[in-house]
Structures are given as structure tokens and as C-alpha cells.
Amino acid sequence: MASNVVLATGLALILVGISGSLLRRDILRIVISFSLIGTGSHIMIVSIGYVKNGTAPIVDRTLSVADAPVRAVDPIPAALVVTAIVIGMAVTAVMLAYAIRLYDSKKTLSIDDFTESKW
């Protein structure tokens, strides 16, 4: 049940990001929307790995080595998402660099003013 709620939250964030990237006119807000899509998908992926009544897959005082295969949650989605977060940040950096160059060329941050490729 808990992971269903988290999964729904992640998917809702992705929906917010999609609608934001389509409806916004300010370039920086579009970049934020893409970042929201990324965050939502990270949350979604981690929530898929939840095991009922499970705990973090780290062996310490609360989780012994023998108990780990029974009570730990899935570590693979967590490992994948660690990578994904860093790469998402890197992609956001590239998008912001492009936003800066677009501003330098037209002195405006509204995508309505970039009409050369408009069909």
C-alpha cells in the first residue's frame, strides 16, 4: 500500500512536469519542468523496489547478515537511481547553458520570441 502511494506521487510529478514543459513560455521554467520529470521518474523507480515491511539494504545493528535476504528492500533500483540523479543534474546543467546562450542572442527568456524555425 505504501509503495502504491509513492508510485502515484512519482507519476503525478511526471504529469506536472510534462504539462509544465508544454504550457510554460519562460525557458527557465521549462528547464524546471524537465527537472521535475526526472525527479518523478526517480521516485517511481525507487518505489517499485519496495518489499512489504522491508528496510534499507544496509547490514548494521538493525539488520543482521542472516536476516538481510528476507527483510531488505531491492537494492538494484536504488543503485540505478543514484546514477540517474547525477546524470539528471548534468543534463540540467547543459540545458541551462543553452538557456544562457539563447538569452545572449535575443535578450529575452520567452520562447515565443524565437521564431526562426516556426512553421
Add this chain to the structure above:
Amino acid sequence: MIELVGGVLILLGAAFHFSAGLGMLRMPDVYTRMQAATKASTLGNTLVLAGIAFFHPGWSLKLIVIVYFVFMTNPVSSHALARAAHAIRNSMGRTPVVDALSDAPQDRQWVMWRILVAIVVASFGLIFATVAISHVEQQSLRPLAESYVRLVPEALRAPNVVTGILLTYRAFDTLGEVAVLFMVAAGVGLVLTSSERGNDDDPGPGRRAVMQSSEVVRTGAQVLGPLTAIFAAYIIMNGHLSAGGGFQGGAVIASGIVLMLLASPAYQLDLEFLSVAESAAGVLFVVSGIAGLLFAGGFLDNRILPLGDFGAFFSAGAIPLLSVLLGVKVGCELSVILDRFRP
């Protein structure tokens, strides 16, 4: 019989060509004339060539190629001509219902766009809802996950299963991701080359004279800077024992650098040192991977260093070393990327 079909097709093509000519003569302005000429004559061409194919079946392939070229070039060139005509403000015969290329905002277009976006988001929402509803929580781990959770404390002697996966079992993906980060740093450096940006006369946002930062930020940085450095080192070194690791620590290093950049805007990062440190860390990462090939089970195997006692600080073989290298590389890379964004 075949020739009859061919003849009918050629006749139809000729009829369309005739309507194209009639349209060019009778339409009121340049845009509608262009539409008549292009659409009707493209179809007429296609029908005539199809009709010829019935008379000379051996030429079919050549005729198909000609039809393809006509389809590619006719619409595209007339589109470009129409845009050029609009750009030099050729007049329209009557007031248009919708002028897609005009600069004035269009109310109808605004509403249509919103409706389209609503449809797209609603359909995504429907698909997502079926995913969210049909998701069943796992009762126990899947076989691969269970084997990882068993193997990492046993074979690698690392308490943190996620770090064990990231730095030994899936360490090749980590190496690939380090390569992606390097590519992004190079790309951002390319896009934001400061020599090109300095040539604009009009100062942009934040390109005014370097502002002195407020006392709150400066004092906060003085307090938090050393704390952030210690915290980053702790996270990196304890990656194999509790939650943490190279990526997380590298991100904390970069946030500490951002704090310093905010507190003293005139601070110049030693970019040469950062580049050398980052490259050295990357090279050492690959070298320890190759050492794994030579001295242990395979590429980036962690058994090149002694496995030690479970839960001790110096344990889990090469994982702490790889954590440190990863943390240094990610921290330097993110700092270099962030430095590019400064005016």
C-alpha cells in the same frame, strides 16, 4: 486491358494538372495560388507516372524513384516560398481566419494549444493510473536482488549492499557514468566559452560589476564551509559501511564550492588544479579496474586489496579506494561545471 488502366490514370493526372493551371489563374492571392499549384500538380505528376508504369513495366523502379523525388521536393520548396512571401508581407486576398505565421497573439490558437496539452496530459495520466493501480507490492525479493543482498556482505565484505553493487558488480556502469559526466563538463565548457560571451555590449543578467555578497552569506559560508568539507569526506569514506559513497560525497563537495562561490563572488577557482585532480582520479579508477583484471577475478573486482574484517573502516577491498576516487572526480567535475556559469 493493362494499357486501358494506364491510359485512364494518365487522363486523371492530366485533369489534375489542368485544375492546377486553372487554380493558378483564378486564385486571389499568392498563397492560395501556391497551394493550388503544388497540391494538384504533385498528385497529377504521381498519377501520370503511375499510368506510364502500366505501359512500361520494366521502368517501374525508376518511376517510383521519380515519384519519391517529386514528393520530397515539391511541397518543401513551395512551403519555403510561402514563408518567404509572408516574410516580405505579401497581402492576403481576404482577412485570414488563422494566420499561423503572424506575430500577433492568436486567441483561437491559445485555446487550441491548451486543449491539445490537456488531451496529452490526460492520456498520459490514464496510462500512469493503470500502472499505479495494478502495481502489487513485492512480498519478497526477486532472485537477482536476493543474490546481491546475500553476496555483497559475504563475498565482498561490504555492509552497504547498494555501494557494493555500484562499485563492484555494476562498476562498469559507474565508469560509463563518469564518462558521461566528463562529456557534459566538456560540452558545457564548449557552449559557455567566456571569450565569445564577453563580446556583447549589452550586459546581461548578472553581468553587471561583481556584487559584494551580503554579510549573512559570508558568515554562513565561513561556518558551513569547513563543516561541508568534513561532511563530504565522511560520506565518501563511509560509503561501504552505511549510506553514502562516491557520488553522494561528490555532490556535497560541489555544494560546498557553490557556497564559497556565492560568498565571495570574486573568488577564482584554481581550474588547472581541478582539471588535473579530476583526470588523475579518473585514470586511477581505470588503473584499479585493470589491476582487478590482473590480480583478482575481473575488471574492477574489489579483491585487489585485502577484504579485512566485516564492518571495519579498512575493509571491503578496493571499494573505499574507488569511493574516494569517484568522490574526487565527481566533486571536481561539478565544480568546474558550476564555475562556467559565473559571469
